[in-house]
Amino acid sequence: MNLKLNYRNGLLPVLLFFLSPSVHLYAQDSAKTATNSGLNGIVVENEHQKPLEYATVSIYSLPDSLLVKGTITNRKGEFELAGLESLNCYYRVEYLGFESYSSKPILLKENEKLFLSKPLTLRANTQRITEVEVTGNRDFARIELDKIVYNVSKSPVSDGGTINEVLATIPKLNVTANGGIQLRGSSDVKILIDGKLSGLLGMSPEDVLSNMPAADVDRVEVITSPSSKYDASGSAGIVNIIMKTDRAKGFNGNASATIGTINKHSGRTALNLRTGKINLSGSYSYRNDWSGRDYELSRFTEIDNNVEMLNSRADVDLGDRSHIGQLGMDYLINDKNTVSFSVTNRNVKQNRNGIYNYSRNLITSSTFSNETSRESAVDIDLNSWVYNASYIRKFDRKGQEFSFDASYTSNKAENYGNYTDEVEGNTSDFFNSNREEAIIQMDYKQPLGEVGSIETGYLYRTNEIKYNEPIDLSTAFNYKESIHGLYFQFSGEKGDFGYQFGLRSEYSDIETNKAYNDDYLDFFPSVHLSYKLSDNKQVLLTYSKMVYRPDSRMLNPFQNLQDPENQRLGSKELGAYYTHMPELTFVYKRDKITYTTNLYYQYKDNIIRQYRSVNESNVAIVTYENVGNLQYAGVDFNISTKFNKWWSVNSYLSGIYQKYTPSAKVSFSTNDDFGFFGKLTSTMRIPKWFNFQTTLRYDSDMPVVQGNYDQSFQVDFAFGKRIMKGKASISLWIYDVLNSSKYNVNTSGDRFTQRMKYNFENRVANLTFRYNFGKKYNVLKTKKRGSGVQHSEKDI
Numbered sequence: 001m002n003l004k005l006n007y008r009n010g011l012l013p014v015l016l017f018f019l020s021p022s023v024h025l026y027a028q029d030s031a032k033t034a035t036n037s038g039l040n041g042i043v044v045e046n047e048h049q050k051p052l053e054y055a056t057v058s059i060y061s062l063p064d065s066l067l068v069k070g071t072i073t074n075r076k077g078e079f080e081l082a083g084l085e086s087l088n089c090y091y092r093v094e095y096l097g098f099e100s101y102s103s104k105p106i107l108l109k110e111n112e113k114l115f116l117s118k119p120l121t122l123r124a125n126t127q128r129i130t131e132v133e134v135t136g137n138r139d140f141a142r143i144e145l146d147k148i149v150y151n152v153s154k155s156p157v158s159d160g161g162t163i164n165e166v167l168a169t170i171p172k173l174n175v176t177a178n179g180g181i182q183l184r185g186s187s188d189v190k191i192l193i194d195g196k197l198s199g200l201l202g203m204s205p206e207d208v209l210s211n212m213p214a215a216d217v218d219r220v221e222v223i224t225s226p227s228s229k230y231d232a233s234g235s236a237g238i239v240n241i242i243m244k245t246d247r248a249k250g251f252n253g254n255a256s257a258t259i260g261t262i263n264k265h266s267g268r269t270a271l272n273l274r275t276g277k278i279n280l281s282g283s284y285s286y287r288n289d290w291s292g293r294d295y296e297l298s299r300f301t302e303i304d305n306n307v308e309m310l311n312s313r314a315d316v317d318l319g320d321r322s323h324i325g326q327l328g329m330d331y332l333i334n335d336k337n338t339v340s341f342s343v344t345n346r347n348v349k350q351n352r353n354g355i356y357n358y359s360r361n362l363i364t365s366s367t368f369s370n371e372t373s374r375e376s377a378v379d380i381d382l383n384s385w386v387y388n389a390s391y392i393r394k395f396d397r398k399g400q401e402f403s404f405d406a407s408y409t410s411n412k413a414e415n416y417g418n419y420t421d422e423v424e425g426n427t428s429d430f431f432n433s434n435r436e437e438a439i440i441q442m443d444y445k446q447p448l449g450e451v452g453s454i455e456t457g458y459l460y461r462t463n464e465i466k467y468n469e470p471i472d473l474s475t476a477f478n479y480k481e482s483i484h485g486l487y488f489q490f491s492g493e494k495g496d497f498g499y500q501f502g503l504r505s506e507y508s509d510i511e512t513n514k515a516y517n518d519d520y521l522d523f524f525p526s527v528h529l530s531y532k533l534s535d536n537k538q539v540l541l542t543y544s545k546m547v548y549r550p551d552s553r554m555l556n557p558f559q560n561l562q563d564p565e566n567q568r569l570g571s572k573e574l575g576a577y578y579t580h581m582p583e584l585t586f587v588y589k590r591d592k593i594t595y596t597t598n599l600y601y602q603y604k605d606n607i608i609r610q611y612r613s614v615n616e617s618n619v620a621i622v623t624y625e626n627v628g629n630l631q632y633a634g635v636d637f638n639i640s641t642k643f644n645k646w647w648s649v650n651s652y653l654s655g656i657y658q659k660y661t662p663s664a665k666v667s668f669s670t671n672d673d674f675g676f677f678g679k680l681t682s683t684m685r686i687p688k689w690f691n692f693q694t695t696l697r698y699d700s701d702m703p704v705v706q707g708n709y710d711q712s713f714q715v716d717f718a719f720g721k722r723i724m725k726g727k728a729s730i731s732l733w734i735y736d737v738l739n740s741s742k743y744n745v746n747t748s749g750d751r752f753t754q755r756m757k758y759n760f761e762n763r764v765a766n767l768t769f770r771y772n773f774g775k776k777y778n779v780l781k782t783k784k785r786g787s788g789v790q791h792s793e794k795d796i
Contacts, residue, residue, distance in 0.1 A: 037084040037108050041116035043077045043093055046123045051077025055095040055122070062088040062105055077119070085398065086110040098122040140650055140683070141171075141640055143587055143596065145491075145498055145540065146528045147223040148172070153244065155683070156691040156720030158214045161733050161766065163241060164206065166214035168716065168735075169695050171638060171652035171679050172222050173239065176743070179206030184224065184602070184634070186236035188548055193241050196405055197231060197439055197461065198386070208346070211287045211322045213268055215256065215770065218244040224600070225528070225542035225583050228487045228502025229443075229455060232524045235548040235579040235604060250274060252774025260766040263290045272774075279330040289320045291761045297566070299754040300363075301618050307363040308618060312356065312565055319351035336394045344386040352378040356563055375420040376562050382413045399447040411435040417562070435465045452492020452499075459485040465552045478513040479552035489526075496532035506547075512555055516572045522547055540585040550574040550608060554624040568622045575626055577606040592643070598636035605629045609705045611666055614752045627666050627705050632658035646686050652679045660705050667750050668706050675702040690721040707747035714741040714762075728771040736762035 043055040057079045058070035068089065073079045081091075086109055094100040101122055108114060142149045150170050152158055157166045168175040174182040183189045191205045192198070201208050221240035223230070230238055253271040258264075268285035297312040328342035354376045361369040386409045393402040417429045443457035460483070467477040489502035502525070509519040526544040533539060556570040583600040611625040634656040642648045659672035677699050684692045695716040702709050715738050720731040743758040 036082075036111045036113070037086060038080060038082040038113045039084065039091060039108070039116075040078070040080045040113065042119040043073050043079065043095070044119045044121055045098065046121045049119070049121075051075070052095050052098075052122065053077065055079070055093055057081065057091060057093050059084070059089050059091045062090065083396065084108060086112075093120050093122060095122055098124055140648060141594075141638075143538075143540075143585070145500055145530050146225065146227045146542070147221045147240070150220045150222065151218075152214070152220055153218050154685070154691075155214075156693045156718040156731055157733055158217065161214045161718070161731075161768075163209040163212045163214050163217055165733060165735070166217060167209070167220065167239070169681055169693065169718075170220060170222065171650060171681070172224070172636075174677070174697070174699075179210045181206065181209075181239060183222065183236045183239065184600075188235040190231070190234035190238045191241070192230075192238060194243055195240055196407075196441065198407075207320070207348070210289075211266075211285070211320075211324065213256070213285065215254075216243050216270075218242050224598075225544045225581050226526065226546065227500060227528060227544065228489050228504035228524060228526045229457065231459060231461075231483075231485060232504055232506055232522070232545070232547050233483075233549060234546050235577070235607075237581075250774065252772070254770060254772045256768055256770040258766050258768040260289075261764055262292075262761065264288065264764070264766065277332050279332075281328045282326065284323070284325045287320070287322045291318050291320075291764075292316065292759075293318055293761070294759040296757045296759070297754065299620065299752055301614055302751040303362075303618065306365075309361055309363060310565065310618075311359045314354055314356045314563065316352065316354035319353075320348065321350075322346065322348045338392045340388075340390045340392075342388045344384075344388075346382070346384040346386075348380070348382040348384075350380040350382070352376070352380075352562070354562070356565075358565060372422050374422070374564065377418045378562065379416045380413060382411065384409065384411045397447060399445060399453060402444045403442070405439070405441045407437075407439045409435070409437040419562075421564070431467055433465060433467045435463070437461070437463045448492070452490060455487075455489040455491075457487055459483070461485075467556065467558075476513070477552075477556050477558060479510075479555060480512075481508065481510045481549070481551075483508045491528075498528075498530040500526075500528040502526040508549060510549060512552075512572070514555070514557055514572050516555055518575065520547070520549070520576055522578075536589040538587040540587070541583075542585075543580075543582045546579045546581070547576050548579070548608065549576045550624070554608065564619070566620045566622065571623050571625060574608060574624060575606060577604055577608060577626065579604045592641060594638075594640040596636070596638040596640075598634075598638075600636075601631070601633045603629070603631045606663070612706060612747055612754070613749055620752075620754075625666055626663060627668075628661045628663040630658070630660055632656055647682075647684050649683075650681045654678070656702075658703055660703065662705075668748075671703045671705065671707075673701070673703040673708065675700040690719055692720075693718040704745070704747070706749055707745060710742065710744040710746070712741050712743065714738075724771075727773070728769065731768045731770070733766045733768075735764045739763040 039059060041057075043052045043057070044050060045052055051073070053073055053075050055073040055077070056070060057073065059068045059081055060066060061068050068087070069081055069084065071079050071081055088105060088107055090103045090105050092100060092102045099122060101120060106114070140151055142151070152166050152169070155166055155169060157169055164175050164179055164181070167173050167181060172183060176182065180187050181189050181191065191201055191209070193201070219242045221238075221242065223238040223240060226232075226234075226238050251271075251273050253269065255269040256267065258266045266285065266287035266289075268283065270283040271281065273280045293316050295314050295316075297310070299310045299312075301308045301310070324344065324346045326342060326344040328340065330338060330340045332338050356374045356376065358372045358374075359369045360371075361367065386407065388405070388407045390406070391404045395401065412432070412434050414432045415430065419427045421427065438461070440460045441457065443455065445453060445455045447453045462480070462482045464480045465478070483506060485504060485506040487502060487504040489500065491500035492498070504524040504526070505522070506524065507519070507521045511517040524545045524547070526542075528540070528542045530538060530540045554570050554574055555572055557572055558569060580603045581600065583598060585599075586597045588595040606626045607628065607630045608624055609627045610622055611627055612620055612622050615621055634654055636652070636654045639651045640648070641650075653676065655674070655676045657672070657674045659670070660668075661670050662668050678697070680696045682694045686692070697714045699709075699712045701711050714736050717734040717737055718731065719733075720729060722729050739762055741762045743760065745756050747754050747756075
């Protein structure tokens with residue numbers, strides 16, 4: 001695969017980006033707008049009046065208490081906050097093991113250098129503190145103009161669970177038994193890490209997130225109406241996972257171990273060494289997970305003047321052993337320029353061992369059933385390398401920033417299959433797959449005085465996958481996708497009115513070696529408006545457009561041999577489909593309660609879905625088709641309540657009307673119905689005792705293209721407790737306590753009706769011990785930190 005950018009595909013858009021007038025707007029005279037205000041002082045301890053080195057001094061604006069800038073003291077306890085603008089503010093001083101100090105409000109005038117004549121004295125804390133929290137107790141959910149931010153770092157699940165497990169506690173999301181992430185009725189969700197596409201996620205984000213610890217996650221952003229800044233691929237929205245950034249200077253780290261039911265165990269360690277100029281980090285995690293995913297199938301097929309009944313039962317064991325190692329380095333060239341590098345290796349071995357029993361008989365026949373069986377053993381070895389490099393350039397003008405990110409991913413997998421059939425005897429197959437992905441992304445943000453700010457950027461992404469079977473080269477399958485994207489976005493506020501307007505253009509080209517070639521040039525507008533009706537009431541109106549392009553799994557025409565009665569294969573006659581998403585949100589805050597209501601509508605034309613049919617041999621074939629259009633409307637109700645300092649409850653209810661209208665190429669009736677989804681999460685943080693979290697979820701019956709899903713109900717528990725004077729924690733997480741979550745789907749089509757019951761291993765318990773070690777000092781960076789759910793189209 002040639003990953004170099006040639007002039008037509010990559011270099012020209014890059015040059016156009018740098019020559020764009022919007023990039024250099026105000027760049028040359030940005031220094032003229034910055035002021036020379038500053039704050040200087042000395043920090044000492046109260047007992048001996050000795051200077052405190054590495055004390056954190058931060059300044060916050062009033063009345064919103066937003067972090068403006070931060071620094072640390074030198075060996076003499078001195079600090080200087082320079083380059084500040086005129087503002088009403090207060091400053092705060094913090095040091096490990098000492099009580100923090102917050103000043104009274106002050107007015108910092110333009111070009112004023114304020115020196116504190118008296119040293120700032122900190123008193124030793126009588127209680128031993130292992131870590132200073134600078135963020136305070138944040139609300140679980142926060143609504144912003146273009147997203148909802150969920151602060152999950154304090155969840156008991158975060159101490160010992162995986163990222164997928166903590167996502168399951170978020171109201172708008174649903175995580176299926178096989179790890180799939182759903183947002184508003186669709187699994188077509190785009191997953192980002194720190195706002196970027198990550199090659200680590202590869203083709204199976206659910207597998208990767210099921211192996212990554214939730215302890216590394218700070219917050220999760222759910223974006224139901226994406227702005228033009230984001231890659232337009234997807235159809236349901238975006239889940240952006242923001243990882244924690246360790247601000248502790250010196251050497252520190254943590255180690256954890258988890259044991260679970262039915263041969264589940266994992267371990268992880270992470271180390272950090274931060275000197276100020278150079279920050280080094282490394283981590284390693286191991287996970288061994290065995291689970292069962294059995295299913296039962298009953299299918300009635302019309303044959304001439306008779307009906308054949310097929311009963312099938314599969315007993316499948318899945319094994320997953322993974323090793324993930326990562327090394328990273330940040331180099332702070334100066335206060336304005338930072339470069340970062342990281343490399344990640346992921347090695348996975350998977351086993352899929354199954355026994356399939358089949359019983360066939362004719363309804364009107366008195367003959368005995370024709371019973372057969374088959375054993376299947378599939379081994380998968382996956383090795384993945386991800387290389388990342390980034391550069392951030394800050395300017396004197398507050399809010400002006402340029403960032404450059406590049407990544408390269410190499411995934412190699414070997415698939416071995418051995419099958420033992422009573423009739424055909426032993427058969428086997430082997431193929432390997434190579435996947436290479438390269439991403440280059442540039443973003444630039446420029447304030448426009450009091451008017452607002454503009455953002456612009458460029459994205460180049462290429463993804464190539466090769467499936468090869470050495471024995472039979474005729475079954476080789478190659479897939480290549482290239483995407484160029486340019487966006488422009490303007491946002492700002494005027495009084496109580498907030499706005500964001502954007503336009504994105506993307507050119508994509510998809511081709512395979514099996515007579516498939518399609519390219520698209522599309523424009524994706526986005527609009528986000530907000531208005532504060534009062535201090536406690538706000539209304540938001542948004543619109544965005546997204547595209548879903550067929551991927552390699554949908555286009556691969558070769559079937560798998562795992563279950564001979566239920567074959568899966570791709571199609572080479574697929575086209576992209578588009579989603580239009582308007583949404584209206586109303587937020588009302590009252591005392592300790594926040595009410596949020598969403599009204600939304602989505603229209604998807606030429607939608608791609610799995611489609612089941614029965615061939616001449618009466619074998620079910622599941623393929624992908626453009627089945628028609630889907631439209632649904634929904635209303636969400638979300639209530640967040642804080643009863644007191646230690647108990648909060650988040651309740652969520654969504655009602656959805658959904659309608660599938662078939663195209664002429666497929667055969668099924670218009671399918672529409674109304675359903676609802678509900679989730680309730682209760683979190684108790686009892687001081688000096690433990691944290692306890694309960695999550696209850698209910699899904700009603702919901703339609704799919706050829707049928708419907710049955711209702712399901714689930715309860716999850718999580719306990720967490722700090723021990724060893726706060727240095728360690730122990731947590732217990734129990735998934736599906738009542739073993740009540742079932743996944744049953746009913747489908748029908750030309751000549752057949754079918755019911756499939758999945759019996760996944762749902763009730764799972766994990767116990768985790770986590771220990772933090774090393775010397776910690778708090779170092780603030782100057783960078784400001786910045787709907788309904790229903791069943792999706794799962795495998796049918």
